[in-house]
Every structure is written in C-alpha cells, then in structure tokens.
Amino acid sequence: MSDHWKIIVWLVAGLIIGGALQLFADGNPASPIGLKDAKDSLVVASVPQSSKIELGIPVVALIKNKGRNDEERLAFRSMNDYEGALKSCDIGAIIWYETKTGQVFQASLKLDQKSDRASYLRPFTFFADIFLRLLKMLIVPMILTSIISGVVGLGSGKDLRRLGTKTFIYYVATSMIAIVTGLVLVNLIRPGEGASLGLAASDKFDNLSDSSFVDVLIRMVPENVFAAFGANASMLQVIFFSLLFGYFILKTKDPHRTTMTSFFEAAFEVMMKLAAGVLLLIPYGVFCLLVKVVGQTGFAVFKPLGLYMLTVLAALAIHCCFTLPIVLRVFAKINPLRWIKAVAPALITAFSTSSSSMTLPVTMETVEKRGGVSNKVVSFVQPLGATINMDGTALYECIGVIFLAQYYAGIQDFDLTLTNQLQVVVMALLASIGAAGIPSAGLIMMVTILGALKLPVEGAALLLAVDRPLDMLRTVTNVFSDTCGSAVVATSEGETILAVQDKGASKL
Numbered sequence: 001m002s003d004h005w006k007i008i009v010w011l012v013a014g015l016i017i018g019g020a021l022q023l024f025a026d027g028n029p030a031s032p033i034g035l036k037d038a039k040d041s042l043v044v045a046s047v048p049q050s051s052k053i054e055l056g057i058p059v060v061a062l063i064k065n066k067g068r069n070d071e072e073r074l075a076f077r078s079m080n081d082y083e084g085a086l087k088s089c090d091i092g093a094i095i096w097y098e099t100k101t102g103q104v105f106q107a108s109l110k111l112d113q114k115s116d117r118a119s120y121l122r123p124f125t126f127f128a129d130i131f132l133r134l135l136k137m138l139i140v141p142m143i144l145t146s147i148i149s150g151v152v153g154l155g156s157g158k159d160l161r162r163l164g165t166k167t168f169i170y171y172v173a174t175s176m177i178a179i180v181t182g183l184v185l186v187n188l189i190r191p192g193e194g195a196s197l198g199l200a201a202s203d204k205f206d207n208l209s210d211s212s213f214v215d216v217l218i219r220m221v222p223e224n225v226f227a228a229f230g231a232n233a234s235m236l237q238v239i240f241f242s243l244l245f246g247y248f249i250l251k252t253k254d255p256h257r258t259t260m261t262s263f264f265e266a267a268f269e270v271m272m273k274l275a276a277g278v279l280l281l282i283p284y285g286v287f288c289l290l291v292k293v294v295g296q297t298g299f300a301v302f303k304p305l306g307l308y309m310l311t312v313l314a315a316l317a318i319h320c321c322f323t324l325p326i327v328l329r330v331f332a333k334i335n336p337l338r339w340i341k342a343v344a345p346a347l348i349t350a351f352s353t354s355s356s357s358m359t360l361p362v363t364m365e366t367v368e369k370r371g372g373v374s375n376k377v378v379s380f381v382q383p384l385g386a387t388i389n390m391d392g393t394a395l396y397e398c399i400g401v402i403f404l405a406q407y408y409a410g411i412q413d414f415d416l417t418l419t420n421q422l423q424v425v426v427m428a429l430l431a432s433i434g435a436a437g438i439p440s441a442g443l444i445m446m447v448t449i450l451g452a453l454k455l456p457v458e459g460a461a462l463l464l465a466v467d468r469p470l471d472m473l474r475t476v477t478n479v480f481s482d483t484c485g486s487a488v489v490a491t492s493e494g495e496t497i498l499a500v501q502d503k504g505a506s507k508l
C-alpha cells in the first residue's frame with residue numbers, strides 16, 4: 001500500500017475510534033478551579049498553581065462563548081447548579097467565570113482524568129506525545145545540516161558565484177511572493193477566528209511576543225550558539241549561525257573546505273535517513289492524534305480545519321496558476337503551459353512522493369531533456385532548490401501559524417498585531433529555507449515557529465492530522481518553482497530553452 005493510502009486508512013480508523021469513544025465512554029469535564037459552598041454563592045477554594053485567581057472570591061456564573069453571537073450565561077448558587085452548568089460545556093472549550101463584583105476570568109475545560117474516556121485515551125495520548133517529541137528532536141540537526149550543505153552547494157568560483165546570486169534572488173523573491181499571498185488570504189478568510197479547535201490555552205502564556213521588528217533582528221544573532229541549539233524556540237538563531245557557517249566554509253582553503261563540505265553533506269544525508277525513519281511512524285501518529293482529538297472534543301474541530309485547508313489550497317493555486325506563470329512569461333520568455341507540459345513528469349512524481357528530494361532525479365532529467373536547459377544550470381539550480389526553495393512550504397507555514405494564532409488570539413483575548421504577522425513572514429521564509437525536501441518537513445518547521453512565538457506547539461499536532469493532502473500539493477508547488485528557477489536562470493545566461501523554440505509558445 002502506498003504511503004498516502006496508508007495514512008488515509010489510519011486517519012479514518014482514528015476518526016472512527018475517536019468517535020466511538022466520544023459516544024460510548026463516559027467523560028465529564030474537570031472543573032478548572034475548586035469551588036465550595038458559601039452562604040448564597042460559591043467561592044474559589046483552590047486554583048491551579050500558575051493561576052492569578054484569588055482564593056475566597058465569590059463566583060456566581062459561568063459564561064460560554066463569550067463575545068460571540070451564541071454567548072450564554074449560566075448562573076449558579078450551589079454545587080449542583082455548577083456541576084450541571086459544567087456538564088453542558090464541551091471539553092476543550094474556553095469558559096469564563098463571573099465573580100460577584102462582575103469581574104471575569106477565563107479557563108479551559110479539560111477532560112476529567114478519572115473518567116472512563118480519559119483512561120481509554122491514555123495509551124493514544126502516550127504514543128502521540130512520543131511521536132511529537134521525535135519530530136521535535138529532528139529540528140535543530142535538520143536545520144543545521146540542511147542549510148550548511150545547501151550554502152556550500154552555492155560554490156565559490158566566479159561562475160558559480162554569478163549563478164548562485166541569481167538563483168538565490170529567484171528563491172527569495174518567489175518565496176516572499178508566496179508568503180504574502182498566503183498572508184493576504186489567511187487575513188481575508190480568517191479560518192482560525194472563533195474556531196473551536198479544542199486546544200487548551202496555556203496558563204503560562206500572556207501575550208504573543210510583541211517585540212518590535214528591530215528586536216527580532218537583534219535576537220536573530222545568538223549570544224551563545226550552544227544555547228541556541230538547546231532551545232527549539234531559537235530557530236532563527238540556528239538558521240543565522242548555519243548560514244554564516246556555510247558561507248565561511250566556502251571561504252576556507254582546502255583541504256579543510258573539502259573536509260567540512262563532505263562532512264556536512266554526509267551529516268545531512270544521515271539526518272534525511274533518520275527523519276525518514278521517524279516519518280515512517282506518521283500513519284500511526286496521525287491515528288493516535290485523531291483518536292485523542294476526536295475522543296476529547298468530537299468532530300466540531302473539522303469545520304475550521306476544512307477552512308484552513310481551503311485557504312492553503314487557494315494560495316497554492318494562485319501561486320501555481322498566476323504568479324509562477326507570470327514569472328516564466330516575463331523572465332524566461334516562455335509559454336507557461338508548454339513549460340508545465342514539459343516538466344509534468346516531475347510534478348506528478350512530487351505529488352505522489354510528497355518529497356522534493358526524492359523527486360530530484362526526475363526533476364533534473366525532465367528539466368534537462370524535456371525543458372532543454374543546459375546541464376550546467378540544471379545541476380546547480382535543481383539540487384539546491386530541492387532543499388532551499390520551497391514556495392509551497394513557505395506559504396503553508398505562514399497560513400498554518402496565523403490560523404493557530406487567530407484561534408489563540410480569540411481564546412486568550414489578545415490582538416494579532418502587524419508586527420506579529422511580520423515576524424511570521426520572516427520565520428516562514430527561513431523555515432522554508434531550513435526545511436528538508438521530505439514528507440511533512442514543513443510541519444516539523446512549524447513546531448519551531450510556534451515555539452518561537454511562544455504559542456503552544458500542540459496546534460501543530462492537530463494540523464498534522466490533515467497534513468498529507470496539503471503536503472502533496474505544496475510539494476508540487478515547490479518542485480514547479482524549482483523548475484521555473486532553472487528556466488529563468490538559463491534564459492538569463494543566454495540559453496535558448498526548448499519551449500522558446502516552439503512557435504506556439506509565443507502565443508499565450
């Protein structure tokens with residue numbers, strides 16, 4: 001069975017088992033704070049450690065869906081009323097407590113750990129947590145080896161430097177356009193706003209890191225590289241160091257340069273193998289995550305997830321059907337349709353493997369033989385593009401992170417400022433450069449962006465559940481953009497590529 005099918009089968013199994021647990025196993029919400037009877041109301045008797053709520057204040061009501069059209073206030077005077085009110089709320093929902101003086105404070109409803117359903121869910125949660133930790137384990141070594149080996153691939157000869165500069169400008173420019181497309185769509189569609197994803201807010205979290213853009217730039221420079229390696233949230237610092245390190249390998253004389261180049265190329269190969277090993281677990285990881293999510297919160301989460309998927313699909317479609325064809329037309333002077341036909345075998349392989357790296361041999365062959373680009377350009381632009389140039393991944397990072405940030409902004413009551421969004425843009429670009437060309441690499445990078453913004457990384461686990469179809473399509477976009485890169489660079493080097501020679505080409 002192909003990988004895709006395997007994932008779909010396990011995904012459906014996860015939905016069924018999660019749904020069955022939701023229907024047949026008892027599960028009450030646990031009261032987020034301890035209350036006890038006092039004269040004519042209940043008062044706070046115990047609170048979670050990090051909470052700011054004061055003990056002893058009288059609480060008179062519970063508010064559901066605060067600030068939305070379906071806001072509902074459930075007043076209570078006794079423990080019985082309170083328990084009834086609590087039972088009418090969904091697990092994972094955010095509720096507000098209202099005090100006698102009219103103040104409100106917020107809490108998220110978790111499943112009562114003593115309930116039947118919680119005990120059935122425990123093994124699935126256990127495996128899902130291990131799976132997530134394995135993904136996080138890959139982050140730092142993956143970024144480090146992928147970027148360093150990518151930069152040393154740029155080479156340092158004069159010819160290579162010229163090609164390298166052009167290629168790099170193409171990569172960054174198309175990735176930025178892709179990200180901005182994603183940013184505009186996610187702000188227009190707003191899939192995360194008011195969504196009920198069942199993800200609990202984190203107690204430790206007050207606000208999105210609201211530092212200015214200058215601060216973000218300053219913090220990109222690590223004070224201590226090993227401290228940066230030690231924290232998944234310091235992804236920008238790791239990327240910054242890797243870019244510099246790669247650049248200075250190129251400046252070093254032989255034999256050290258060759259030694260370091262082959263060392264990092266070898267290390268990258270090993271990391272790709274290791275990641276592929278971990279990613280073999282994806283079907284089972286998806287299964288456990290879905291049992292956990294559906295078992296706890298039901299199916300309501302799929303509506304916003306569907307909207308999120310549509311947003312990504314629309315952005316990918318705009319990039320592939322408008323942006324890249326225009327780039328081809330203007331900078332490579334070729335008919336985009338003829339180019340798509342020429343590189344179709346690579347696009348189909350990308351779709352079926354979800355991996356730019358696995359597709360690389362087919363891409364090189366098709367761009368050279370069917371696209372008519374010289375071997376010199378192909379062998380430079382394509383391998384680099386497979387790990388560095390990922391337009392589809394870039395826009396997906398941006399949409400995924402902002403989707404989750406929109407959700408958390410709603411439940412935690414903070415604004416998603418322009419500075420926050422600019423931070424996401426920079427991180428999405430760097431994440432797409434740092435992501436390896438293997439299935440789900442984009443999702444691994446998303447964990448690091450969420451961490452850097454101090455958003456709970458559990459959100460990425462939820463997106464993993466519906467990641468594969470998006471991965472197939474963003475890989476097609478990544479590979480298509482790589483092939484367009486070859487066409488643009490080849491034309492700028494004075495090559496006449498196949499599609500240009502076709503008379504029909506000039507008539508689009």
Ligand code: ASP
Nearest residue numbers: 355356393437438441442
């Ligand atoms: N699978 C993608 C690729 O290989 C990377 C990603 O997960 O976004 O291009």
